[in-house]
Amino acid sequence: MTETVKETSESAPVPPTTPPPPAALAAKVRTLVPTMTRSMQRVAEAVAADPAACAALTVTGLAERTGTSEATVVRTARVLGYPGYRDLRLALAGLAAQQQSGRAPAVTADIAVDDPLHEVVAKLAHDERQTLADTADALDIQQLAAAVAALASARRIDIYGIGASALVGQDLAQKLLRIGLIAHAHSDPHLAVTNAVQLRGGDAAVAITDSGATGDVIEPLRVAFEHGATTIAMTGRPDGPVTQYADHVLTTSKARESELRPAAMSSRTSQLLVVDCLFIGVAQRTYDTAGPALSASYEALAHRRSARAPGR
Structure with a gap:
């Protein structure tokens, strides 16, 4: 018997009800830039690189700054999760304020072959923190x-x-x-x-x-x-x-x-x-069921460790 295929409408992801918060903007750019057209990439990279300057621009101004069109700017805003350019500008202003306060640090450089270990540790730790923050901000x-x-x-x-x-x-x-x-x-x-x-x-x-x-x-x-x-x-x-x-x-x-x-x-x-x-x-x-199951697994592991301890 052939299985019934689900309707396409059921499989479509539920769109977010509100635009992403400012902190999520940089993460969205990093995630989506590889899938964008080259002209849209120029817009996305510009707003991520200098949110304060771009927040002060009209849609026409940003189009001129990036060598694209107003339509491209609006499409980029929508791909990033904002209903229109006005919402993107508000997010840019918020991101700029966070960066100025130190709550949105810039991404550090990649690890180099000749980096000393203490720099490797620092760069990895920063990258891990940024990855976790980006994921939390972008998670629907x-x-x-x-x-x-x-x-x-x-x-x-x-x-x-x-x-x-x-x-x-x-x-x-x-x-x-x-x-x-x-x-x-x-x-x-x-x-x-x-x-x-x-x-x-x-x-x-x-x-x-x-x-x-x-x-x-x-x-x-x-x-x-x-x-x-x-x-x-x-x-x-x-x-x-x-x-x-x-x-x-x-x-x-x-x-x-x-x-x-x-x-x-x-x-x-x-x-x-x-x-x-x-x-x-x-x-x-x-x-109600997970709690007892976790307790039982903890007890079983504790018993096993005890049984394998030296002298037993």
Whole structure:
């Protein structure tokens, strides 16, 4: 029997009801610039580089400053999540004020081959803090709440990820297992698809892909979607191919790749924050069962450590 495919309207991400706050603007630019046209990139890069100066410009002035058109400026504002240029200007003014107060630090330089270790530690620590802040600012709480509700009520949860994202998927699965949910992480694309075929309405599937274009992750999510499961995409590209099969989209901070720090390293920080948000949200909604399950797992681990202690 052929499974009923969900209506497209159900799969579309729920748009935010309000524009992103000023603190989220720089994060949105870093996330979305790679997907923009070159003219839109010039607008986005200009407002991120000098928000104070751009906030003082009219739409015509910003178009002239970036060598683009007024229509391009307005389109860029909308892609960044603002209804129009006026809303973007307000966000720019807010971002400029935060930067002047020191609450929105500039991004440090990439790690160099000859950096001493203390500078490596400082740069990594700054980048990790910025990644976490960017992710928190850009995370759509409505989408997060919907994903939490789907996982909390799911009969079974499948999680798909490849490479570094597979490690994140394993972390989510083991957390959910500890509060009594049935969750499995799949890093083998063949097993992922064969398991996705078994999903039905009342089940949930989570795809984790920073690029949003990993075929081995998209395919099992597609199968899960077409078999009626509630699907969730965790990705750094909210307009990536994976989202066409996602009921709910959780946007992570887009990884900045450098010679000594592959994108997989920095993207994992962002993904793990979202995993923790999902886990805490689910544990709160299911606390009557999650609480005892967590206590039982703590006791079992404590007993195992005690039994393995020297002299026992």
